[in-house]
Amino acid sequence: MDSDLSPQDKKDLDKFIKFFALKTVQVIVQARLGEKVCTRSLSSPTGSDWFNLAIKDIPEVTHEAKKALSGQLPGIGRSMCVEISLKTSEGDSMELETWCLEMNEKCDKDIKVSYTVYNRLSLLLKSLLAITRVTPAYKLSRKQGHDYVILYRIYFGEVQLTGLGEGFQTVRVGVVGTPIGTITLSCAYRTNLAFMSTRAPGEDEGAYNGVEDSQEVCTTSFSTSPPSQMGIPGKEGGIPQQVPVQPCHGAQAEHGRVSSCPPADHVPATPSSSGEGAETLSRSIEVKGVSPCDVLETTFTRKVGAFVNKPGTQVTTASLDLPFAAFAPRAYDLEENDPMVQPPESPATSSPLQGSLHSQGSGESGGPAQDDFVMVDFKPAFSKDDLLPMDLGTFYREFQNPPQLASLTIDVSSQSMAEDLDSLPEKLAVYEKNIDEFDAFVDTLQ
């Protein structure tokens, strides 16, 4: 591969790549220091400005970069990465972006090293200057100070993007072909900046005061995985499972780190993130106080809160996508089994009037009303979901539709309108005779 390249060109190319890597790191780190960068143009070259660009060299940054490279150069399979992360004053941190300088095998043999490659590397650095101001971390870095700081980490080797959460975006800064491979520069940045408390393992050994702290930081974030309960009595129905932690909005917690503990007054299940991976999450509707997270444990047990029906073991997590899902119509259940839908035999309808007014058809849950509105299973509060024949719900339903009064039904069925009218004068005569009684009655009322 390198046989076509003259030794001088090879030497130059290596030098260019090395200094390009160092300048890349400088540009990225300086763009995240939180201050505006300003360098002067010089019409006469000083000889030390690589790529004809005035980029300051911060000694510590150069030192870190050289340490990471440890004498090697970015090459095929050996990428240089600059990771930018945010760390709050409480010690929580979150990865924001990873800038990757990589090389792939696509070679451009005909390109002139000392001229074209050099100029294109210069162009790429200018593009890097422009793009570093465009990613979301720039605005964050300009506002750093009391509440949080921006940190950087340089590493060499394999690119690691797992800390950026789900849905991270990638922007390509540019490519430069060389005779030994194509240099590519890109940035993968987190899109969801909803902050999740991610303490590094080992930082908090015993006192998990961070839960209260994380309340201030977790403004709108909800954890979709419940914290592991440490010695909470009365755990019921929980399915201890090792779940891949996927907090909402994709702020991914790494292996070995913990996901956020939801603040006590928040419901840790949100509908918005129910899209992907809902099946693998275990959720809890927690009303009681939050207990601290176990930093190192990744097992989560489900805690059942008040007002929730005791879940059977078949209740899948997928069914509890919504908050208070236990109250929602259980469409997934087989209708035949649900006593709410199929009530035990109601008292026989003894009048056609009753039959038309109420939708208790034979075994049908909706009856004629199905077309107009959705039948909501009646599930009174505090009722249990066992199949006793006379539980509260069934009781209520039965006696919601009491049979009609016998006197009324007789009247309706036996008399017709004409007969009614005929009997009217008779009735009036009777009432007139008893008019004194009626007057006395009215007086007692007043």
Add this chain to the structure above:
Amino acid sequence: MNCRSEALEVSVEGRQVDEAMLALLHTILLHRSTGKFHYKKEGTYSIGTVGTQDIDCDFIDFSFVRVSSDELDRAIRKAVGEFKDAMGNGMDGMGQISLEFYQKKKSRWPFSDECIPWEVWSIKVNVVNLANEQERQICREKVGEKLGEKVINIVEVINRHEYLPKMPTQSEVDNVFDTSLKDVQPYLYKITFQITDTLGTSVSTTMRRLIKDTLAL
């Protein structure tokens, strides 16, 4: 040789026009400027150093990088100012500002020099008027995001490494580069603009759509 043509489109509020145009034009010029050439006796040349500067926008949630050259900045601001005046103040309008990079080809007398463009950037601008402060605040952020996307587009195009004029000899340098500036040397460029009449239903439909995009209603 074919001229490469790139189009960008932005919707901004009246007072954001200046900064939006400056941001995009300076981003392009950052990539299309080099240090000053100093030719040496043997026909080789050395190149000066280009400095850069961060600029924060006042009316847009956006920052951009430009070449550290007050002369260049003044020239661009002048052009943008003329464009803004032509667009009129306080009225919805549409306009287009073009940044054209060209090469000069010397012709024999009596013909004047030819200007052959090799790259043209057309930036279409839709100016909207917003009713209240809340909308303006949303507009600040939205336009900032849009400008970010445009910067990424510009960088994408530039990094295709398509045609660039050959590096000239000393005698030819003025045909390729603007050597009038003291500190940097951009490729020869010119900025032109045209204003579209706001009348016409197709225009208002487009504007309505763009306003909606901007405010994400």
